[in-house]
Protein backbone atom coordinates (compact mmCIF):
# COMPACT_ATOMS: atom_id res chain seq x y z
CA UNK A 185 0.00 0.00 0.00
CA UNK A 186 0.94 3.67 -0.29
CA UNK A 187 1.96 3.64 3.37
CA UNK A 188 5.55 2.73 2.53
CA UNK A 189 6.01 5.85 0.42
CA UNK A 190 4.35 8.16 2.90
CA UNK A 191 5.74 6.98 6.22
CA UNK A 192 8.88 5.29 7.48
CA UNK A 193 8.84 1.50 7.61
CA UNK A 194 7.83 0.34 11.12
CA UNK A 195 11.06 -1.71 11.25
CA UNK A 196 12.84 1.67 11.54
CA UNK A 197 11.23 2.23 14.95
CA UNK A 198 12.92 5.57 15.71
CA UNK A 199 11.72 7.11 12.44
CA UNK A 200 8.24 5.52 12.63
CA UNK A 201 7.74 6.73 16.22
CA UNK A 202 8.96 10.20 15.28
CA UNK A 203 6.32 10.28 12.51
CA UNK A 204 3.57 9.47 15.06
CA UNK A 205 4.32 12.62 17.08
CA UNK A 206 5.34 14.88 14.20
CA UNK A 207 2.71 17.69 13.87
CA UNK A 208 3.30 17.54 10.10
CA UNK A 209 1.76 14.07 10.01
CA UNK A 210 -1.51 15.66 11.16
CA UNK A 211 -1.44 18.32 8.45
CA UNK A 212 -1.30 15.59 5.77
CA UNK A 213 -4.33 13.33 6.03
CA UNK A 214 -2.92 10.59 3.81
CA UNK A 215 0.24 10.38 5.87
CA UNK A 216 -1.68 10.24 9.14
CA UNK A 217 -3.98 7.51 7.86
CA UNK A 218 -1.10 5.50 6.40
CA UNK A 219 0.61 5.46 9.82
CA UNK A 220 -2.49 4.45 11.70
CA UNK A 221 -3.69 1.89 9.14
CA UNK A 222 -0.32 0.18 9.67
CA UNK A 223 -0.90 0.26 13.42
CA UNK A 224 -4.48 -1.07 13.21
CA UNK A 225 -3.28 -3.95 11.03
CA UNK A 226 -0.01 -4.79 12.73
CA UNK A 227 0.11 -3.36 16.27
CA UNK A 228 -3.28 -2.02 17.46
CA UNK A 229 -1.85 -1.34 20.92
CA UNK A 230 1.67 -0.09 20.24
CA UNK A 231 4.50 1.11 22.51
CA UNK A 232 5.72 4.38 21.02
CA UNK A 233 9.07 5.78 22.19
CA UNK A 234 9.73 8.97 20.22
CA UNK A 235 12.91 10.93 20.97
CA UNK A 236 12.13 13.92 23.19
CA UNK A 237 8.79 12.54 24.50
CA UNK A 238 7.85 10.32 27.42
CA UNK A 239 6.88 6.95 25.86
CA UNK A 240 3.22 5.92 25.59
CA UNK A 241 0.88 3.35 24.04
CA UNK A 242 -1.12 4.21 20.93
CA UNK A 243 -4.60 2.62 20.82
CA UNK A 244 -5.66 2.55 17.18
CA UNK A 245 -8.83 0.42 16.99
CA UNK A 246 -12.44 1.51 17.60
CA UNK A 247 -13.33 -1.29 20.06
CA UNK A 248 -10.17 -0.79 22.14
CA UNK A 249 -10.73 2.96 22.47
CA UNK A 250 -14.27 2.32 23.72
CA UNK A 251 -12.92 -0.13 26.30
CA UNK A 252 -10.43 2.49 27.56
CA UNK A 253 -13.02 5.31 27.58
CA UNK A 254 -15.57 3.29 29.55
CA UNK A 255 -13.27 2.10 32.35
CA UNK A 256 -12.75 5.43 34.08
CA UNK A 257 -11.56 3.76 37.31
CA UNK A 258 -8.61 2.18 35.49
CA UNK A 259 -7.86 4.82 32.86
CA UNK A 260 -7.55 8.33 34.28
CA UNK A 261 -7.63 11.70 32.51
CA UNK A 262 -5.25 13.20 35.04
CA UNK A 263 -2.31 13.88 34.85
CA UNK A 264 -1.32 13.41 31.19
CA UNK A 265 -3.84 14.88 28.76
CA UNK A 266 -2.24 15.53 25.37
CA UNK A 267 0.99 14.90 23.50
CA UNK A 268 3.66 17.27 24.67
CA UNK A 269 7.44 17.07 24.38
CA UNK A 270 9.51 16.65 27.54
CA UNK A 271 10.96 20.13 26.95
CA UNK A 272 7.44 21.66 26.83
CA UNK A 273 6.35 19.70 29.91
CA UNK A 274 9.40 21.05 31.78
CA UNK A 275 8.59 24.61 30.67
CA UNK A 276 5.01 24.30 31.97
CA UNK A 277 6.34 23.05 35.33
CA UNK A 278 8.84 25.90 35.56
CA UNK A 279 6.15 28.51 34.81
CA UNK A 280 3.49 27.14 37.13
CA UNK A 281 5.87 26.42 40.00
CA UNK A 282 5.63 22.63 39.66
CA UNK A 283 2.16 21.96 38.30
CA UNK A 284 1.89 19.94 35.09
CA UNK A 285 -0.86 22.04 33.50
CA UNK A 286 -1.98 25.62 33.00
CA UNK A 287 -5.71 25.00 33.41
CA UNK A 288 -8.04 22.68 35.33
CA UNK A 289 -11.08 21.71 33.32
CA UNK A 290 -13.45 18.83 32.53
CA UNK A 291 -11.08 16.99 30.23
CA UNK A 292 -8.34 16.95 32.87
CA UNK A 293 -10.63 15.85 35.73
CA UNK A 294 -11.54 12.45 37.12
CA UNK A 295 -14.34 11.60 39.52
CA UNK A 296 -15.69 12.89 41.82
CA UNK A 297 -14.75 16.34 40.41
CA UNK A 298 -15.52 15.40 36.80
CA UNK A 299 -19.08 14.27 37.57
CA UNK A 300 -19.70 17.41 39.65
CA UNK A 301 -18.29 19.88 37.10
CA UNK A 302 -20.00 18.18 34.15
CA UNK A 303 -23.40 18.22 35.87
CA UNK A 304 -23.18 22.04 36.11
CA UNK A 305 -23.64 22.60 32.37
CA UNK A 306 -25.01 19.25 31.13
CA UNK A 307 -28.59 20.62 31.09
CA UNK A 308 -27.56 23.75 29.20
CA UNK A 309 -25.86 21.69 26.44
CA UNK A 310 -28.58 18.99 26.31
CA UNK A 311 -30.29 18.31 22.96
CA UNK A 312 -33.53 19.70 24.38
CA UNK A 313 -32.03 23.02 25.47
CA UNK A 314 -30.00 23.34 22.27
CA UNK A 315 -33.23 23.15 20.21
CA UNK A 316 -34.33 26.34 21.97
CA UNK A 317 -31.27 28.10 20.51
CA UNK A 318 -32.00 27.00 16.92
CA UNK A 319 -33.42 30.36 15.75
CA UNK A 320 -30.52 32.34 17.18
CA UNK A 321 -28.02 29.97 15.55
CA UNK A 322 -29.84 30.26 12.22
CA UNK A 323 -29.57 34.05 12.40
CA UNK A 324 -25.80 33.71 12.86
CA UNK A 325 -25.59 31.20 9.97
CA UNK A 326 -27.48 33.62 7.71
CA UNK A 327 -25.02 36.38 8.59
CA UNK A 328 -22.16 34.08 7.48
CA UNK A 329 -23.95 33.29 4.23
CA UNK A 330 -24.67 37.02 3.65
CA UNK A 331 -20.96 37.65 4.13
CA UNK A 332 -20.16 34.99 1.50
CA UNK A 333 -22.59 36.65 -0.89
CA UNK A 334 -20.94 40.02 -0.26
CA UNK A 335 -17.55 38.50 -1.10
CA UNK A 336 -18.82 38.15 -4.67
CA UNK A 337 -18.69 34.45 -5.48
CA UNK A 338 -15.21 33.54 -4.23
CA UNK A 339 -13.85 33.14 -0.71
CA UNK A 340 -11.57 31.13 1.51
CA UNK A 341 -14.29 28.97 3.05
CA UNK A 342 -12.09 27.88 5.97
CA UNK A 343 -10.75 31.32 6.91
CA UNK A 344 -13.67 33.58 5.92
CA UNK A 345 -16.66 31.48 6.97
CA UNK A 346 -16.08 28.17 8.77
CA UNK A 347 -13.83 29.65 11.45
CA UNK A 348 -16.06 32.62 12.33
CA UNK A 349 -19.48 31.01 12.51
CA UNK A 350 -18.79 28.54 15.38
CA UNK A 351 -16.94 31.27 17.28
CA UNK A 352 -20.06 33.45 17.14
CA UNK A 353 -22.21 30.52 18.26
CA UNK A 354 -19.93 29.88 21.22
CA UNK A 355 -19.89 33.60 22.06
CA UNK A 356 -23.68 33.50 22.10
CA UNK A 357 -23.66 30.60 24.61
CA UNK A 358 -21.13 32.45 26.78
CA UNK A 359 -22.98 35.76 26.42
CA UNK A 360 -19.78 37.46 25.20
CA UNK A 361 -20.26 40.88 23.57
CA UNK A 362 -19.61 41.13 19.78
CA UNK A 363 -16.67 43.51 20.29
CA UNK A 364 -14.74 40.65 21.99
CA UNK A 365 -14.83 38.58 18.79
CA UNK A 366 -11.27 39.28 17.60
CA UNK A 367 -9.84 38.71 21.06
CA UNK A 368 -11.65 35.37 21.48
CA UNK A 369 -10.59 34.30 17.98
CA UNK A 370 -6.96 34.94 18.90
CA UNK A 371 -7.28 33.03 22.19
CA UNK A 372 -8.88 29.90 20.73
CA UNK A 373 -6.51 29.87 17.74
CA UNK A 374 -3.48 30.07 19.97
CA UNK A 375 -4.66 27.39 22.38
CA UNK A 376 -5.08 24.77 19.65
CA UNK A 377 -2.74 26.17 17.03
CA UNK A 378 0.30 26.20 19.31
CA UNK A 379 2.23 23.96 16.89
CA UNK A 380 1.26 25.77 13.69
CA UNK A 381 3.48 28.62 12.43
CA UNK A 382 0.42 30.58 11.26
CA UNK A 383 -1.11 30.79 14.73
CA UNK A 384 1.61 30.11 17.28
CA UNK A 385 3.30 32.71 19.42
CA UNK A 386 7.09 32.97 19.11
CA UNK A 387 7.74 30.94 22.27
CA UNK A 388 5.50 27.90 22.07
CA UNK A 389 4.66 27.14 25.71
CA UNK A 390 5.64 30.62 26.92
CA UNK A 391 3.20 32.01 24.37
CA UNK A 392 0.44 29.74 25.58
CA UNK A 393 1.07 30.93 29.12
CA UNK A 394 0.71 34.57 28.00
CA UNK A 395 -2.48 33.69 26.10
CA UNK A 396 -4.02 32.15 29.19
CA UNK A 397 -3.01 35.13 31.34
CA UNK A 398 -4.85 37.46 28.93
CA UNK A 399 -7.87 35.22 28.95
CA UNK A 400 -7.80 35.16 32.76
CA UNK A 401 -8.39 38.90 32.94
CA UNK A 402 -11.32 38.59 30.49
CA UNK A 403 -12.83 35.79 32.63
CA UNK A 404 -12.57 37.75 35.87
CA UNK A 405 -14.66 40.50 34.29
CA UNK A 406 -17.35 38.11 33.04
CA UNK A 407 -17.50 36.21 36.36
CA UNK A 408 -17.88 39.41 38.37
CA UNK A 409 -20.59 40.63 36.03
CA UNK A 410 -22.64 37.40 36.05
CA UNK A 411 -22.55 37.22 39.84
CA UNK A 412 -24.38 40.54 40.04
CA UNK A 413 -26.25 40.45 36.70
CA UNK A 414 -27.27 36.83 36.05
CA UNK A 415 -28.43 36.06 32.48
CA UNK A 416 -29.65 33.12 30.44
CA UNK A 417 -26.16 32.02 29.40
CA UNK A 418 -23.62 29.37 30.35
CA UNK A 419 -21.27 31.94 31.91
CA UNK A 420 -23.93 32.69 34.53
CA UNK A 421 -24.10 28.97 35.41
CA UNK A 422 -20.32 28.72 35.74
CA UNK A 423 -19.83 32.00 37.64
CA UNK A 424 -22.43 31.07 40.27
CA UNK A 425 -21.56 27.37 40.66
CA UNK A 426 -19.87 25.82 43.68
CA UNK A 427 -16.92 23.44 43.97
CA UNK A 428 -17.36 19.80 45.05
CA UNK A 429 -16.98 20.83 48.72
CA UNK A 430 -19.68 23.51 48.40
CA UNK A 431 -17.28 26.48 48.41
CA UNK A 432 -17.65 29.15 45.68
CA UNK A 433 -16.12 28.54 42.26
CA UNK A 434 -12.45 29.56 42.21
CA UNK A 435 -10.90 31.72 39.53
CA UNK A 436 -8.79 28.85 38.08
CA UNK A 437 -11.75 26.50 37.58
CA UNK A 438 -14.07 29.23 36.21
CA UNK A 439 -11.43 30.43 33.74
CA UNK A 440 -10.69 26.83 32.72
CA UNK A 441 -14.40 26.13 32.17
CA UNK A 442 -14.89 29.18 29.91
CA UNK A 443 -11.71 28.24 28.06
CA UNK A 444 -12.68 24.62 27.40
CA UNK A 445 -16.06 25.71 26.06
CA UNK A 446 -14.58 28.47 23.89
CA UNK A 447 -11.67 26.41 22.58
CA UNK A 448 -13.34 22.98 22.31
CA UNK A 449 -16.37 24.47 20.62
CA UNK A 450 -14.54 26.47 18.00
CA UNK A 451 -11.81 24.89 15.81
CA UNK A 452 -13.41 21.46 16.06
CA UNK A 453 -16.72 22.53 14.57
CA UNK A 454 -15.11 24.75 11.98
CA UNK A 455 -12.82 21.89 10.86
CA UNK A 456 -15.75 19.55 10.34
CA UNK A 457 -17.68 22.19 8.36
CA UNK A 458 -14.71 22.85 6.08
CA UNK A 459 -14.03 19.14 5.65
CA UNK A 460 -17.69 18.57 4.79
CA UNK A 461 -17.58 21.26 2.11
CA UNK A 462 -14.29 19.94 0.70
CA UNK A 463 -15.48 16.35 0.46
CA UNK A 464 -18.80 17.38 -1.12
CA UNK A 465 -16.83 19.29 -3.77
CA UNK A 466 -14.46 16.36 -4.28
CA UNK A 467 -17.38 13.90 -4.49
CA UNK A 468 -19.99 15.49 -6.81
CA UNK A 469 -22.23 12.39 -6.60
CA UNK A 470 -22.46 12.83 -2.81
CA UNK A 471 -23.19 16.54 -3.24
CA UNK A 472 -25.96 15.68 -5.74
CA UNK A 473 -27.42 13.05 -3.38
CA UNK A 474 -27.57 15.54 -0.54
CA UNK A 475 -29.10 18.30 -2.61
CA UNK A 476 -31.70 15.91 -3.97
CA UNK A 477 -32.62 14.66 -0.48
CA UNK A 478 -32.01 17.26 2.25
CA UNK A 479 -33.34 14.81 4.88
CA UNK A 480 -29.90 13.16 4.57
CA UNK A 481 -28.22 16.24 6.07
CA UNK A 482 -28.16 15.14 9.76
CA UNK A 483 -26.51 11.86 8.71
CA UNK A 484 -24.17 13.73 6.37
CA UNK A 485 -23.09 15.93 9.30
CA UNK A 486 -22.02 12.81 11.20
CA UNK A 487 -20.10 11.71 8.11
CA UNK A 488 -18.37 15.15 7.93
CA UNK A 489 -17.36 14.71 11.58
CA UNK A 490 -16.28 11.06 11.17
CA UNK A 491 -14.26 11.99 8.10
CA UNK A 492 -12.47 14.98 9.66
CA UNK A 493 -12.12 13.80 13.31
CA UNK A 494 -10.71 17.19 14.33
CA UNK A 495 -9.59 16.00 17.80
CA UNK A 496 -6.64 13.77 16.97
CA UNK A 497 -6.16 12.23 20.40
CA UNK A 498 -6.61 12.38 24.13
CA UNK A 499 -4.46 10.58 26.69
CA UNK A 500 -5.44 8.33 29.55
CA UNK A 501 -3.08 7.09 32.31
CA UNK A 502 -3.42 3.56 33.74
CA UNK A 503 -4.16 3.65 37.48
CA UNK A 504 -3.18 -0.04 37.88
CA UNK A 505 -1.63 -2.89 35.93
CA UNK A 506 -4.14 -3.95 33.28
CA UNK A 507 -4.42 -5.03 29.64
CA UNK A 508 -5.92 -3.73 26.42
CA UNK A 509 -6.55 -6.21 23.58
CA UNK A 510 -4.29 -8.73 25.33
CA UNK A 511 -1.37 -6.28 25.66
CA UNK A 512 -0.10 -5.76 29.22
CA UNK A 513 -0.24 -2.14 30.39
CA UNK A 514 1.61 -1.09 33.57
CA UNK A 515 0.30 1.28 36.23
CA UNK A 516 1.43 4.79 35.25
CA UNK A 517 1.63 4.07 31.50
CA UNK A 518 0.06 6.67 29.20
CA UNK A 519 -2.28 5.68 26.36
CA UNK A 520 -3.13 7.80 23.31
CA UNK A 521 -6.63 7.22 21.96
CA UNK A 522 -6.30 7.85 18.23
CA UNK A 523 -9.84 8.98 17.30
CA UNK A 524 -9.31 9.51 13.53
CA UNK A 525 -7.88 6.00 13.35
CA UNK A 526 -10.97 4.54 15.08
CA UNK A 527 -13.05 6.37 12.48
CA UNK A 528 -11.37 4.50 9.62
CA UNK A 529 -11.58 1.12 11.38
CA UNK A 530 -12.65 -1.51 8.82
CA UNK A 531 -14.27 -3.55 11.62
CA UNK A 532 -16.92 -0.84 12.07
CA UNK A 533 -17.08 1.19 8.85
CA UNK A 534 -17.62 -0.50 5.48
CA UNK A 535 -15.14 0.87 2.95
CA UNK A 536 -13.96 3.43 5.57
CA UNK A 537 -11.97 5.60 3.17
CA UNK A 538 -15.09 6.34 1.11
CA UNK A 539 -17.00 9.54 1.96
CA UNK A 540 -20.74 8.78 1.89
CA UNK A 541 -23.46 11.16 3.04
CA UNK A 542 -25.86 8.21 3.47
CA UNK A 543 -23.40 5.92 5.28
CA UNK A 544 -25.60 3.76 7.52
CA UNK A 545 -23.08 3.54 10.37
CA UNK A 546 -21.86 7.17 10.25
CA UNK A 547 -23.14 7.78 13.80
CA UNK A 548 -20.80 5.13 15.22
CA UNK A 549 -17.82 7.47 14.86
CA UNK A 550 -15.72 8.26 17.92
CA UNK A 551 -14.86 11.83 16.92
CA UNK A 552 -16.73 13.03 20.04
CA UNK A 553 -15.02 10.42 22.23
CA UNK A 554 -17.18 7.99 24.21
CA UNK A 555 -18.46 7.30 27.72
CA UNK A 556 -18.48 9.72 30.67
CA UNK A 557 -16.25 12.31 28.93
CA UNK A 558 -18.22 12.16 25.63
CA UNK A 559 -18.14 15.64 24.08
CA UNK A 560 -20.39 17.96 26.07
CA UNK A 561 -21.04 20.10 22.98
CA UNK A 562 -21.97 17.31 20.54
CA UNK A 563 -25.62 18.37 20.13
CA UNK A 564 -24.60 21.98 19.62
CA UNK A 565 -21.86 21.03 17.13
CA UNK A 566 -24.15 18.85 15.02
CA UNK A 567 -26.96 21.37 15.05
CA UNK A 568 -24.81 24.32 14.01
CA UNK A 569 -23.14 22.42 11.15
CA UNK A 570 -26.56 21.23 9.90
CA UNK A 571 -27.97 24.77 10.02
CA UNK A 572 -24.93 26.24 8.26
CA UNK A 573 -25.29 23.79 5.36
CA UNK A 574 -29.07 24.32 5.16
CA UNK A 575 -28.42 28.03 4.74
CA UNK A 576 -25.53 27.50 2.29
CA UNK A 577 -27.60 25.21 0.08
CA UNK A 578 -30.58 27.58 0.18
CA UNK A 579 -28.45 30.44 -1.20
CA UNK A 580 -25.67 28.97 -3.38
CA UNK A 581 -24.85 26.28 -5.90
CA UNK A 582 -21.94 25.33 -8.16
CA UNK A 583 -19.35 25.06 -5.37
CA UNK A 584 -15.84 24.37 -6.68
CA UNK A 585 -12.27 24.51 -5.41
CA UNK A 586 -10.09 27.29 -6.81
CA UNK A 587 -6.81 26.39 -5.07
CA UNK A 588 -5.09 23.90 -2.80
CA UNK A 589 -6.58 23.48 0.69
CA UNK A 590 -4.20 23.47 3.70
CA UNK A 591 -4.43 21.91 7.15
CA UNK A 592 -3.10 23.19 10.50
CA UNK A 593 -0.04 21.49 11.88
CA UNK A 594 -1.10 20.11 15.24
CA UNK A 595 -1.14 16.64 16.79
CA UNK A 596 -4.00 17.66 19.12
CA UNK A 597 -6.76 19.53 17.27
CA UNK A 598 -6.20 20.18 13.62
CA UNK A 599 -8.27 20.93 10.59
CA UNK A 600 -8.34 23.07 7.51
CA UNK A 601 -6.94 26.56 7.63
CA UNK A 602 -7.30 27.38 3.91
CA UNK A 603 -9.87 26.33 1.33
CA UNK A 604 -10.37 28.71 -1.61
CA UNK A 605 -13.70 28.09 -3.31
CA UNK A 606 -16.03 29.56 -5.93
CA UNK A 607 -19.87 29.46 -5.83
CA UNK A 608 -22.81 31.27 -7.37
CA UNK A 609 -26.18 32.44 -6.12
CA UNK A 610 -28.99 29.97 -6.80
CA UNK A 611 -31.01 30.90 -9.80
Ligand code: HEM
Pocket residue numbers: 253290291292302309444445448449450452453456489493494495498523550551552553554555556557558559560561562564565
Ligand atom coordinates in the same frame (compact mmCIF):
# COMPACT_ATOMS: atom_id res chain seq x y z
C1 HEM B 1 -17.23 18.68 15.60
C2 HEM B 1 -17.10 19.30 16.77
C3 HEM B 1 -16.50 18.68 18.01
C4 HEM B 1 -15.68 17.59 18.16
C5 HEM B 1 -15.14 16.67 17.08
C6 HEM B 1 -15.41 17.45 19.58
C7 HEM B 1 -14.64 16.42 20.13
C8 HEM B 1 -14.48 16.20 21.48
C9 HEM B 1 -13.75 15.10 22.08
C10 HEM B 1 -13.01 14.01 21.30
C11 HEM B 1 -13.84 15.20 23.41
C12 HEM B 1 -13.22 14.27 24.46
C13 HEM B 1 -14.19 13.13 24.74
C14 HEM B 1 -13.61 11.99 25.53
O1 HEM B 1 -12.63 12.16 26.27
O2 HEM B 1 -14.20 10.90 25.44
C15 HEM B 1 -14.61 16.40 23.69
C16 HEM B 1 -14.90 16.85 24.94
C17 HEM B 1 -15.50 18.07 25.17
N1 HEM B 1 -16.06 18.92 24.25
FE1 HEM B 1 -16.16 18.63 22.27
N2 HEM B 1 -16.04 18.45 20.24
C18 HEM B 1 -16.72 19.23 19.33
C19 HEM B 1 -17.50 20.34 19.60
C20 HEM B 1 -17.68 20.88 20.85
C21 HEM B 1 -18.50 22.04 21.13
C22 HEM B 1 -19.32 22.85 20.11
C23 HEM B 1 -18.38 22.29 22.45
C24 HEM B 1 -19.04 23.43 23.17
C25 HEM B 1 -19.58 23.35 24.31
C26 HEM B 1 -17.52 21.25 23.02
C27 HEM B 1 -17.17 21.12 24.36
C28 HEM B 1 -16.54 20.03 24.91
C29 HEM B 1 -16.28 19.87 26.33
C30 HEM B 1 -16.65 20.87 27.41
C31 HEM B 1 -15.64 18.63 26.50
C32 HEM B 1 -15.18 17.99 27.79
C33 HEM B 1 -16.19 16.92 28.22
C34 HEM B 1 -15.76 16.11 29.41
O3 HEM B 1 -14.56 15.86 29.62
O4 HEM B 1 -16.66 15.68 30.17
N3 HEM B 1 -17.12 20.42 22.01
N4 HEM B 1 -15.01 16.99 22.50
